[in-house]
Amino acid sequence: MDQDHQSASESRREGLAKKAASLGEDAQAKLAETAEPVKDKARSAAEEQKRAGADQVASLGAAVHGAAGELEKELPQAAGLVHSAAETLQQASSNLRERSIEDLASGFNDFARKQPVAAFAASILAGLALARFLKSSSVKHTE
DSSP states (O other), rough: OHHHHHHHHHHHHOOOOOOHHHHHHHHHHHHHHHHHHHHHHHHHHHHHHHHHHHHHHHHHHHHHHHHHHHHHHHHHHHHHHHHHHHOOOOOOOHHHHHHHHHHHHHHHHHHHOOHHHHHHHHHHHHHHHHHHHHHHHHHOOOO
């Protein structure tokens, strides 16, 4: 009788374990189902911001090219360096447009592993630039 009671108890435990595993799998499936649209929205927003950033970098490159054109008359060697910097900006803009968000994040992670101090400094500078950009693009209230 004691053995029957013990096997019934084990059977109940196994049944509960299977039910808990099934509930866990169901919860994971529902969570994945719910998370997918959120991930898609985040990816879409990031892509949009990436395009806007690429446009800004391209505009900056064009402005630097214009400044280099002005310098050509008075300082031709300096103008060459400024043109080179402008081309680097335009290449960065093209790379930004062509690469996916995942590629960019992976590239930054690789850079951060190899150069943690530089990555930290770049993150701080990017944060400051973003804060300045957001502050300058906010609607100014008149008092």
